[in-house]
Amino acid sequence: MQPDLELVTVRHDESFKAWYHGYPYRTVRWHFHPEYEIQLIVATTGKMFVGDHIGRFAPGNLVLMGPNLPHNWVSDVPEGEVIEQRNLVVQFGQDFVARCMESFPELRQAEALLASSRRGVSFGEHTSEIVKPLFFQLIDARGVRRIALFMSILAALMDARDIEYLASPAYQPDPTAFGATRISHALSFIGQNLASELRESDLAQLSGQSVSAFSRYFRRHTGMTFVQYVNRLRIDLACELLTDSELSVTDICFKAGFNTLSNFNQRFLLTKGMAPSEFRRNQRLNDASREASEAAAARGHGIDNAPSIVPAVPSLTHARAAPVARLSH
Template sequence: MKLVLKKSDTPVSEKLNIYTRNVPCLDAAWHYHKEFELLYISQSNGIRFVGDSVAPFFPGDLVLVGSYLPHLWRNDPSYYENESTQKVQTIVTKFTGDFLGNDLFQIPDFYGVKKLIEDCKLGLSFGKEVSKHFHKDIMELPKLSSTEQHIRILSILHRLSLVDKKSRVVLSSSDMRQSTTESSERIDTVLKFISDNYASSISLDDISNVACMTTNSFCRFFKKMTNKSFTQFLNEIRIRNASRILVQESLPVSEVCYIVGFNSITNFNKQFKQIMGATPKKFREDI
């Protein structure tokens, strides 16, 4: 994989593009584009990368991605098996900042929507409790006429702008928006390798070889591209996947520990509490 500037699938004249995706992964590469993107996961789960954020996604996941912010949704490995019958359904809405005209959001009455669009530069997640109130309106979007879509999206953005800040999560901890079209095959290859092999033992030498770099050069490169060390990033992917398993299945915590790639239950508990704010047992009890 490589980080790429992705052009819209629709003609340049179109500033609003809404469609349903029914295939795994959603995108083949960690990418960015000039359009803002609202993604609603109706069916499927996996891991999403938005800027330097790594988190599991579930049915009901609703995320607003800012312009030029790198992102990638990857389904669980089981979705890519030849005989998989698991269903995927995502409503994707891409729009430019001027999809309703150049100056509309400068009008004081639309200040809330303008502020929402500014705030999503780091990515915003609204989650199930909020998204359930938008489910019907979002699921109908692809079936509407162009005029109705424009009106509906404006309404959805307005309602999202009114959501209490406590009910939304800022995803990326740093501004990783891309301002150039220069791509990086290395980070794309590395992210795919980690996503596909996080449950196995991955040493710094292993991942440096994947990137075709020395370990020192790789560490500097990875920190620059993701704002995290390789170990920190790998632990986060493992813990986020563990949290998903704890939510969806009734496996013992000790078994989940080894499934996601940890060799020590003590270290697993320590990393889980550090990243998720609670021990695995407490996390499961509080769901």
């Protein structure tokens, strides 16, 4: 059975995603994603599926999975029973890992572990007991403490000796083949056409489903309606443009795919709690504060001319698309 693609979203002000979910839950199905994942089971027993591996799990089950490795944990829970918190999850991208290793050469020691994660790495009770309190703290941590806790968890996994590889050595996940699933086609089309008019009926036709069937399938997969999903991606793109470009708010409105400035302002206010112009002012205030702090620190170390700060500008592929009018559903 082809795995479904899970869309992992990381907040623009965070480096990785740390969260938990219960059971049943929409991601409890045979699925994959391009991100690394560390998962710790804290409740229920059942069967785990990782690549071509099938085994049992219980509370304390701790697994590191590499990019695009299909997986699923199915709990032995009576029908109708709901578990509020079954597992803790950390998901982090390959680009994040690469940037960390470039900035901190010491982290290259993690390369062997991350390479092994393509098969799924299960850790024993000793390592699980070390990681568990760090994991619980990480879920609610903010700011620099998140980074410190993440690094502590990664260090514990690197030091572990109680490990077991799950998928067979010959198992090779094929994300190209996985990408042929209906929902993967739909999500890819949306991402490539954010600034265009997007109709749910057109996406349903692309997926070979009726509109009602596609709507149910899309919501089960993403946790939101088609309109909510598209609006969220467009707001995320607008935030990037407001932060990293000098475009006017009006230009950003249309580059992000909104058909009117009033609609854009309304959606942005509902999502971010402030107008786009206020969001940009706050971001610039934050940048100015950082630059002033770094300049003051440089002067304190006897450097007369502090270096200018040139922020890295991410590739905004969506921003180059031609602006079109409206979202239909």
